[in-house]
Amino acid sequence: MEPKNNKPIIVIKDLVKSFGDKVILDGFNLTVERGTNVVILGKSGSGKSVLIKCIIGLLKPESGSIFVNEDNITALSEDELDETRTKIGFLFQSNALYDSMTIRENLEFPLLRHWVDITREEVDRLVSEALENVDLLHTIDMMPSELSGGMLKRVALARTMILRPEIILYDEPTTGLDPVTSREIENLILKLQEKNHTSSIIISHDMNCVKNTADVVVLLLEGKSYAQGSFEELAQSTDKNIKQFFD
Amino acid sequence: MDETGKVASFTGRFFSVGIQPRYENRELLNQCYKIGYLSFPLVGLTSFIMGLVLTMQLRPSLVDYGVESQLPVMVGLAIVREIGPVITALIFAGKIGSSIGAELGSMKVTEQIDAMTVSGIKPYKYLVATRVLATTLMLPLLTILGDGISLFGSYLGVNIRSVTSIDLFFLQxxxxxxxxxxxxAIIKTLFFGFAVGIVGCYKGFSSxxxxxGVGVSANSAVVLSSVMIFVIDLLAVQITELMGLN
Known part of the structure; x- marks a missing residue:
């Protein structure tokens, strides 16, 4: 029997999602191999964020299936979905840090609710380690409102990583950041992926981010996976729909 | 009708998701402090003024009928049975309903509620169940305290024009x-508190x-919970009448 960890970590088949009459995803297919970074490229409003929200179960697709570690997300009960979600990290474009909590409390929040037998010392150690990974240990007792945009992104990344997820979904991780901070975030994504052996889906239209982080680039066009390949392969394409992103 | 169905479904989740362990005791205590303790000064002040004004307004009519001595009885009954619970609940709806609607609405639009969901935590349990439980438990306590302060205000009101000892006033x-x-009266405040909590949370979650959208949530939370207070009050008076308690 083939070992489970050799199988793709995410398989999406014929995914359809619409809002009213507007079809956003129209039979989308994708396979993500373990340990790879897949970047979804597409125009604004093409359904990239909708896709990752379907993967995490925030949105319910009309049809199709999403297998994460062989569990069909679309067929799981609410409790089973919560269990699966602990293996998936999600970095929001807006960071979505809890603004009434300190940075420490933001990071502790998922830990204390999922690892119920964890000791106080262990919580403190994991929170400190997560913040050290993003070079922000000194912000531990600060409020999110006291941090800059780049720092908030790094704290959000630390919170995303704290439950040691196997998969991380990044929703436009460098949007709104200056080029230097964007580069820092990209390096952090790569560093944390190497350290924790995670697989990722990154939504982006920042071509520097795509180039630096992608093992595989998927072009989402008209609700379908229009093209797929390495950054270099797609950059050399003569197809006008692909070329417009690389020119 | 669609809205009514959604509110009913949202309320139903309190009895399914909300009461399942594991309990968010720390957050419940935090909400009881914010919702109950921090509302006390406002409720206390309004109750005091209400008792004082009610007494001063009633007094001339009772003097005309020669039943001035019945003033403590009338004010006591009015405050404890009806005015105290309803006014306290309306003040509570204005302060707490809008605060819950705005806070959760803001969390909704900044994706903080989604952030809880994607980390496998049920936001309903952490955010809604704790707040609804806190409003349900705190409003009866605030009403009891408010009634007491209101009666003290009434005692002062009586003493503006005549002299009555505090012992005699409260004995009457x-x-x-x-x-x-x-x-x-106390039981209906449990329902008022539940309504304020559930409506505030529903409006915030559906922001x-x-x-x-956050402003609309806060505003409509106050309007709907105020209407709900009167509807529950109407039902309560019918039920107590049927039970022969009036």
Whole structure:
């Protein structure tokens, strides 16, 4: 029997999602191999964020299936979905840090609710380690409102990583950041992926981010996976729909 | 009808998701402090003024009929049975309903509620169940305290024009009150508190995108919970009548 960890970590088949009459995803297919970074490229409003929200179960697709570690997300009960979600990290474009909590409390929040037998010392150690990974240990007792945009992104990344997820979904991780901070975030994504052996889906239209982080680039066009390949392969394409992103 | 169905479904989740372990005791205590303790000054002040004004307004009519001595009895009954619970609940709806609607609405539009969901935590349990439980438990306590302060205000009101000892005033009030006056009044405040909490949370959770949506959530939470208070009050009076408690 083939070992489970050799199988793709995410398989999406014929995914359809619409809002009213507007079809956003129209039979989308994708396979993500373990340990790879897949970047979804597409125009604004093409359904990239909708896709990752379907993967995490925030949105319910009309049809199709999403297998994460062989569990069909679309067929799981609410409790089973919560269990699966602990293996998936999600970095929001807006960071979505809890603004009434300190940075420490933001990071502790998922830990204390999922690892119920964890000791106080262990919580403190994991929170400190997560913040050290993003070079922000000194912000531990600060409020999110006291941090800059780049720092908030790094704290959000630390919170995303704290439950040691196997998969991380990044929703436009460098949007709104200056080029230097964007580069820092990209390096952090790569560093944390190497350290924790995670697989990722990154939504982006920042071509520097795509180039630096992608093992595989998927072009989402008209609700379908229009093209797929390495950054270099797609950059050399003569197809006008692909070329417009690389020119 | 669609909205009614959604509110009913949202309320139903309190009895399914909300009461399942594991309990968010720390957050519940935090909410009881914010919702109960921090509301006390406002409720205390308004109750005091209400008792004082009610007494001063009633006094001339009672003097005309020669039943001025019945002033503590009338004010006591009015405050404990009806005015105290309803006014306290309306003040509570204005302060707490809008605060819950705006806070959760803001969390919704900034994706903080989604952030809880994607980390496998049920936001309903952490955010809604704790707040609804806190409003349900705190409003009866605030009403009891508010009634007491209101009666003290009334005592001062009586003493503006005549002289009555505090012992005699409260003796008259308590002699006129029955178990059937106090208990239904307190029980209905449990329902008022539940309504304020559930409506505030529902409006916050269903907030549309943008800052305008947050404002609408806060406003409609106050309007709907105030209407709900009157509807529950109407039902409560019918039920107590049917039970022969009036």
């Amino acid at each position: 009030v308590f002699k006129s009150l029955d178990f059937s006056d106090v208990l239904p 549309s995108k943008g800052t305008q």
